[in-house]
Amino acid sequence: MDNELFICQVYVDDIIFGSTNEEYCKGFGKMLCRLRSDTTVTSSQPSLNYKASPKVSQEGTFIYQEKYTRDLLKRSKMDDCKSIETPMATNTKLDPDESGIKVDQTFYRSMIGSLPYLCASRLDIMFSVCLCARFQADPRESHLTVVKRIIGYLKHTPSIGLWYPKDFAGCRVERKSTSGVATC
Structure with missing residues (x-):
């Protein structure tokens, strides 16, 4: 965890989350989906x-x-x-x-x-x-x-x-x- 980076940006109704640890990104996306049923998690090239x-x-x-x-x-x-x-x-x-x-x-x-x-x-x-x-x-x-x-x-x-x-x-x-x- 020493060299890991986390970025989260919220703009109106969009959230951008990024991390140098792919597992944290996936976990964050799953958490958002549990919180809101209308949440869509998309993944594209970084x-x-x-x-x-x-x-x-x-x-x-x-x-x-x-x-x-x-x-x-x-x-x-x-x-x-x-x-x-x-x-x-x-x-x-x-x-x-x-x-x-x-x-x-x-x-x-x-x-x-x-x-x-x-x-x-x-x-x-x-x-x-x-x-x-x-x-x-x-x-x-x-x-x-x-x-x-x-x-x-x-x-x-x-x-x-x-x-x-x-x-x-x-x-x-x-x-x-x-x-x-x-x-x-």
């Missing part, structure tokens, strides 16, 4: 990657979602898009843009709906994604342009992730671990 070489595992764990990012680029037909170095321009001001050109709501929602899952390991896009998500009811071309920029940024940075350092009894007073993390 979208959460885990790096822990012998040296790294002594120091901590790095999680990232490169495969999911590359799949997202393909699904949104943006795998040939220009790479962009920032998820949003510093002078971007999004508003309802009622006089702007409307875009297909289903298309916009499908693009923006794939991004919150990346926020589990990509806190650098969270602000931009949440800002764009506000305009799902009536998306305009200006909103879609920002979503496409976020995806262009993901193309530029597909393997960015989170580093969780190992911490055994980091608190010198109580000798408790201080490495617990919750991301929202």
Whole structure:
């Protein structure tokens, strides 16, 4: 259990659970099914990657979602898009843009709906994604342009992730671990 990693993310009515131990994933899925009769457990290729070489595992764990990012680029037909170095321009001001050109709501929602899952390991896009998500009811071309920029940024940075350092009894007073993390 020393080198095992557990990730759980809840987004609206979806739960993503992952672990480096496949048995824990299966057990968690069975537990959810017992709790709710309408629960469906699906398993696909892992979208959460885990790096822990012998040296790294002594120091901590790095999680990232490169495969999911590359799949997202393909699904949104943006795998040939220009790479962009920032998820949003510093002078971007999004508003309802009622006089702007409307875009297909289903298309916009499908693009923006794939991004919150990346926020589990990509806190650098969270602000931009949440800002764009506000305009799902009536998306305009200006909103879609920002979503496409976020995806262009993901193309530029597909393997960015989170580093969780190992911490055994980091608190010198109580000798408790201080490495617990919750991301929202």
